[in-house]
Amino acid sequence: MSKYQLSCADCGSRRCSRLKGEFPEFCLTTSLDEEEKSAVKDKYNSEETHRVMQAAAEVEGRYYGKLTRVEETLKFASILGAKKIGIASCTGLIDEARIFTRIARARGFEVVCVLCKVGSFDKAEMGIPDEVKLNPGEFEASCNPLMQAHILNREKTDLNVAIGLCVGHDAIFNKYSNSLVTTLIAKDRVLAHNPAAALYTSKSYYRKLLKP
Numbered sequence: 691m692s693k694y695q696l697s698c699a700d701c702g703s704r705r706c707s708r709l710k711g712e713f714p715e716f717c718l719t720t721s722l723d724e725e726e727k728s729a730v731k732d733k734y735n736s737e738e739t740h741r742v743m744q745a746a747a748e749v750e751g752r753y754y755g756k757l758t759r760v761e762e763t764l765k766f767a768s769i770l771g772a773k774k775i776g777i778a779s780c781t782g783l784i785d786e787a788r789i790f791t792r793i794a795r796a797r798g799f800e801v802v803c804v805l806c807k808v809g810s811f812d813k814a815e816m817g818i819p820d821e822v823k824l825n826p827g828e829f830e831a832s833c834n835p836l837m838q839a840h841i842l843n844r845e846k847t848d849l850n851v852a853i854g855l856c857v858g859h860d861a862i863f864n865k866y867s868n869s870l871v872t873t874l875i876a877k878d879r880v881l882a883h884n885p886a887a888a889l890y891t892s893k894s895y896y897r898k899l900l901k902p
């Protein structure tokens with residue numbers, strides 16, 4: 691295997707987190723040249739990135755292991771100075787989005803929540819074949835992550851929170867949202883939105899995942 695095919699997952703030593711000890715030959719830290727390292731580091735000096743890094747560090751440093759993700763998200767928003775929070779939610783997680791909206795409002799945030807089926811149209815209009823519809827032959831609303839981003843961009847939200855967007859639709863939403871996006875819930879239709887459970891059980895119930 692070429693050294694370029696090996697990466698952090700093949701190392702696992704995490705020497706980079708202490709900058710001590712022996713690094714593997716393919717290490718992605720030691721293989722960086724100084725110019726590359728400082729060019730990337732300089733990017734943290736941009737105003738927005740700097741502010742976000744400060745807020746993220748504050749949430750981590752002050753509340754490590756003390757706050758849930760819901761609380762961390764709102765704490766992050768508050769340290770960032772966000773006033774208006776956008777929620778891009780899956781229609782299947784509307785209850786969770788409604789509860790999160792109530793919690794955010796109770797903490798003084800203005801909230802705009804946009805469901806994935808907003809401005810919907812039939813999947814067929816996008817050339818999606820009938821056989822990959824859940825109910826072939828029937829109207830089936832496509833998720834509309836571009837419209838979710840469009841509305842939240844129009845609303846000039848300060849920070850967007852993704853709740854259970856489908857794999858792929860989340861990628862589009864993240865790409866086209868003008869504001870930064872943080873994910874509150876990663877959808878997993880099988881594992882009650884806990885995708886890591888498949889990894890935790892990959893030596894037992896989900897060992898099939900490791901088969902070629």
Ligand code: SF4
Pocket residue numbers: 697698699701702703704705706707713714716717718719720
């Ligand atoms: S950066 Fe280097 S030391 Fe850190 S996990 Fe990756 S390969 Fe290992």
